[in-house]
Each structure stands twice: as C-alpha cells, then as structure tokens.
Amino acid sequence: MNNRGMTAFVDAMIFLVVIMIAISVTITSTNNENRQDAGPDELLTLISRTEVRLSDITDIEDDTLVYLPDIMALSLIQETEVEEYLGELLDSVFGMKRYFLHYEYDDNEGSIGTEYSFYSIQDSRSIPVSTGGSINITLGIL
C-alpha cells in the first residue's frame, strides 16, 4: 500500500467512526424520548402521600386517617398488615420485575422483597413521621 492508499484507508476509518458515533447519539436520543413506566421515585412519592384509615391495615379499631409512612414506622414495633399491602402494591406496579423495599425508623428496620447487590434503578426518601423523626425508605428495582 502506497501513501495515497494509506491516506484513503485512514479516511475511510474516520468516516466509519463518525457514522458510528452518529448512530450511537441517535439511539440514545430516541430512547430518551420514550416515556418510561413508573419507577421507584414516582412510587416513593405516592407512598409518602398515601392516607389510609388506621383500621384498614392494622388491628386497631380506629378510623382515623393516617399517612402510610406512619403505619410503616408503627409496623416495626407492632404487628400490622402494611407489609402485605405494600407487597401487593409493588407486585402490581413492577409486575415480574424484582424489587427490594427497605425502611428504617429509629433503630428498627424492615424490608419487603429480595435483597440483591445491584439494582437498575434505586431511590431513597426520608419522610417525616407524625410521632417525631423520619422514616428512611429505599426502593430498588432489578
């Protein structure tokens, strides 16, 4: 191969690299245009805003409206049905996707799902509890 042949070869390689970069940028930008289904961030926001009656998911005969994070904190020291409720909610939202919800209040902690070392999306939230302090909730999806 002479000098001109070498120049043409390098020229062709540069052209191919430019086209490959352009394709990569196109794929990335079109993927971002797709609306994503619900993720941990959205679900944690909804959990923080959820209000139920105390009697809905506890054995306490009291129809007072309470925020779900309050009952999650309560469930760490007392038997409630909040784990079953959250499990049903997470199952219906993420379907076959595997998830892990971890929450801790004071020195107590609880979890729903199976813990893995890696999650494709993960989000955490610290939500104030009406009895004082905050409950830290982390939700990861495989």
Added chain:
Amino acid sequence: MKKNHRGEMGFMESMVSMMAVIVVIGLYLVFVTTSVVSAYSPLEDLDPESLIIDSPGGPEISESYAYMFVMNEGLKGMTITLSVPWFFEPKKMTIGVSSDAEYSQTFLSMTENPNGRMLPAMVEVRAFV
C-alpha cells in the same frame, strides 16, 4: 478499470468512493427515519389524571375522556385497566377494536376515595393504531 503507474484509478476511484459514502449515509438516514417513527407513541398526549374519576363507590375510568382521546388520536381502539391494590377490584374498559400495532404504558396516580383515603392507583393503557 485501468490504473496508472501509481496504482490510482483517477476519476473512477473518486466516483466509487463517492457512491460508497452515499450508500452509507443513505443507510444511516433510513435508520434515523425508522427510529423516529417507532419512537412515536400516541399515549404521549394521555393525561392519566383525567382518565380517573372519583365516585362514591371508588375510582372509576372516565368513559367520556377515554372516548374523546381515542377520537382525537384516531386510534382503532384502547383497553384501560384501573387497579387500586388491596382496596378495590381492578376495573377494565375496552373501546373500539384491537389490532397488531399496539402501544402500552403504565401510569401511577393518586386517587381520592370515599372516607378521605388517598390511595395510589395504577392505570394500564393499551392503544391500538
């Protein structure tokens, strides 16, 4: 094709190179066009908040909004499933007919329920074009 003493083809070489460049750029443009078309989803204009109405018996699917959306987007049909886990049985509504070309998306929304409960609801929408 004749080559000169330096192994070059002159004008013909230039033409072949230009055609190769045109073919590659053409393929790239076809790829871009198909990507843009497949990225379009008629559900981008859907407002999940408007799709749910509060009623004394729990959240319901807004039939009027669903029909209006199908008409405005020119869809062949749409299937909507509304579920409020733990508290209500899932509700399903089908409008029009189904087809092979389908777009689906799941939305999360907060619903206000009887007795003041605020509950997360999930809306699964399948649009047929």
